[in-house]
Amino acid sequence: MTELSGKVALVTGASRGIGYGVAEALIARGDRVCITGRNEEALKEAVEKLGADRVIGVAGKAHDEEHQAVAVERTMEAFGRVDFLVNNAGTNPVFGPIADLDLNVARKVFETNVISALGFAQRTWHAWQKDNGGAIVNIASVAGLAPSPFIAAYGVSKAALINLTAQLAHEFAPKVRVNAIAPAVVKTKFAAALYEGREEEAAAGYPLGRLGVPSDIGGAAAFLTSDQSDWITGQTLVVDGGVFLNAGVG
Ligand SMILES: NC(=O)c1ccc[n+]([C@@H]2O[C@H](COP(=O)([O-])OP(=O)(O)OC[C@H]3O[C@@H](n4cnc5c(N)ncnc54)[C@H](OP(=O)(O)O)[C@@H]3O)[C@@H](O)[C@H]2O)c1
Numbered sequence: 001m002t003e004l005s006g007k008v009a010l011v012t013g014a015s016r017g018i019g020y021g022v023a024e025a026l027i028a029r030g031d032r033v034c035i036t037g038r039n040e041e042a043l044k045e046a047v048e049k050l051g052a053d054r055v056i057g058v059a060g061k062a063h064d065e066e067h068q069a070v071a072v073e074r075t076m077e078a079f080g081r082v083d084f085l086v087n088n089a090g091t092n093p094v095f096g097p098i099a100d101l102d103l104n105v106a107r108k109v110f111e112t113n114v115i116s117a118l119g120f121a122q123r124t125w126h127a128w129q130k131d132n133g134g135a136i137v138n139i140a141s142v143a144g145l146a147p148s149p150f151i152a153a154y155g156v157s158k159a160a161l162i163n164l165t166a167q168l169a170h171e172f173a174p175k176v177r178v179n180a181i182a183p184a185v186v187k188t189k190f191a192a193a194l195y196e197g198r199e200e201e202a203a204a205g206y207p208l209g210r211l212g213v214p215s216d217i218g219g220a221a222a223f224l225t226s227d228q229s230d231w232i233t234g235q236t237l238v239v240d241g242g243v244f245l246n247a248g249v250g
Contacts, residue, residue, distance in 0.1 A: 004054075005030035008079040009225065010071060012036045012062050012120060013089030015046040017188035018139060021214025022086050023050055025222040034058060034075040034082075036067070036089065062089035062116035072123040083134040084225040085124040087117035087161075090139065092154040092190070106153055113157035114164060121168055121178070129176045135225045136172070138165050138180040139217070142240055145182055146247065158182075162236050169234030177233040179224045184240035186212035207242030 009026045013019040014035035023033050023046075032054045037043045043057040056078050060067025075082045091112040094105050117138050128134065143151050144158025162180050169178040185194050185202065195202040195211055203210050220239045223229055238244055 002028060002030045004032065007031045007083045007225075008033070008075065008081045009084035009086060010034045010036075010075050010082055010120070010124060011086040011088055012071075012116070014086075015039065015042040015057075017190060018183070018186055018214045018217045019086070019088040020046060020050075021216075021218035022088060022137075022139075022221045023055070023218075025215065025218030026084070026225070027051065027054055029222060029226075031084070032079050034071060034078070036060060036062065036071050061112075062120070063111040065119055068116070068119045068123055072120070072127050076127055081132065082124050082128045083132070085120055085129075085134075085136045086139065086221055086225075087120055087136070088139040089116065090141075090158075090190075092151060094153055095150055096152065097149055098152045098156070101153055109153050109157045110160065113154070114160045117161060118164060118168075121172075125172060125176065129172070131175075133175045135176060135229075136165075136168065136178040137221050137224045138162075138178070139221075140165070140180040140182045140236060142182050142184045142238060142244055145236070145238070145244070165236065166234045173233060177224075177229070179229070179232060179234065180236040181217060181220050181224070182236050182238045182240070183212055183217055184243045186214060186217060188214065205243055205246065206240075207245060210241060212239065212241060 011023045014023045015037035040059040047055045047057040058071040140161045141158040143155035144162050148155040165180040
């Protein structure tokens with residue numbers, strides 16, 4: 001088993017998919033990790049699979065302030081520090097344009113995708129990072145970089161998350177670096193509607209010839225929470241198999 005790095009991460013929404021891939025990457029380099037998710041049973045199973053000696057799970061909804069407080073407290077109690085925060089939990093309950101979007105749905109999207117990230121960042125900052133340093137990574141989306149009519153409200157929220165990243169990077173410097181990752185389609189339950197039954201066709205649009213997998217994002221998150229990225233803050237790293245390059249082709 002890898003030696004402990006001495007560092008600790010909190011990864012939201014990590015019982016499966018991208019968050020799980022991020023947790024796996026951080027554990028592989030020796031970090032101890034707290035993962036969150038709504039379904040307690042699924043979270044327990046993920047803790048067991050990742051290794052209960054280095055991982056704890058705290059169940060709850062990312063936007064719930066009480067849950068945010070408990071998750072940070074439990075991380076501090078279990079491991080004594082919280083160096084890294086990966087804001088990964090996200091939602092996309094609606095498809096289509098926003099001209100007639102129910103504003104309550106818009107609020108829900110922003111609550112989970114933007115405000116929860118701010119809430120967790122405020123808490124890890126005060127609990128540990130402002131005095132001891134660390135890094136924050138927000139999982140945004142390529143949908144936050146350009147209009148995306150099929151997932152419009154989601155895209156607007158991810159654009160806000162990208163701006164929140166830059167804002168926090170400014171406020172938390174020089175102690176804490178804050179960056180975002182903007183993935184294109186990664187094969188998870190969340191994105192299944194975008195590729196299931198037509199994966200080959202979907203992948204054909206990607207210059208690197210395939211859709212993403214959670215470990216692609218895990219690798220990027222490990223980089224952005226390592227010394228290798230010590231002089232990078234406020235940035236959004238596009239991890240997309242090159243698909244965004246197509247926007248520049250006539
Ligand atoms: N997959 C993609 O193609 C893609 C592309 C770009 C960006 N992203 C972003 O990547 C992030 C993760 O997506 P994913 O594809 O890995 O999704 P996923 O496979 O559906 O996994 C989502 C994880 O987050 C948890 N979760 C969901 N809603 C939550 C909430 N409100 N509070 C706490 N935990 C919650 C889920 O567990 P429970 O259901 O038990 O809560 C699960 O562990 C999202 O922010 C998404 O916007 C995904």
